[in-house]
Amino acid sequence: MMITRFDPFREFANLQERMEYFNRLLNGTADSEKRAKIDFVPTVNTREADDAYYIEVDLPGVKKEDVSIDINENIITISGERKLEDERKDDEFYRVESIYGQFERSFTLPDDVDTDNIEAKMENGVLSVKIPKVQVVEKAPKKIEIK
Numbered sequence: 001m002m003i004t005r006f007d008p009f010r011e012f013a014n015l016q017e018r019m020e021y022f023n024r025l026l027n028g029t030a031d032s033e034k035r036a037k038i039d040f041v042p043t044v045n046t047r048e049a050d051d052a053y054y055i056e057v058d059l060p061g062v063k064k065e066d067v068s069i070d071i072n073e074n075i076i077t078i079s080g081e082r083k084l085e086d087e088r089k090d091d092e093f094y095r096v097e098s099i100y101g102q103f104e105r106s107f108t109l110p111d112d113v114d115t116d117n118i119e120a121k122m123e124n125g126v127l128s129v130k131i132p133k134v135q136v137v138e139k140a141p142k143k144i145e146i147k
Helices: 008-038
Strands: 044-048 052-058 067-072 075-082 101-108 119-123 126-132
Touching (some): 052 075, 075 126
Antiparallel strands (some): 044 052, 067 075, 119 126
């Protein structure tokens, strides 16, 4: 058994941590509007099939006009903005829990993609990007005759 020295100030430090936690809980609603403006990072699913790579981005409440897809030096960047349109104000409360603001997600593309035929569609708040793979035609082995 290990013996530890009693430290009365440790109890005060623990109490202070608990009070700070409690204050953050109470004040969290006041800061939620500030956080909501800068914390919008859409969730992304990526997968690979035999013929293409797929990127699916959850963008609820975002119009397709507010989304941009760019490719530069083998990096695809999906950016845009989720705008706050519906505010509910009552005499008794004001609270915004929806996260909004500008966002940007970038992905490095593999070398075997066909960047000229990338397709994107937006449906039910989900942006789907299909990045086709370059179709490599395998040639049969060939013997070269030496002359």
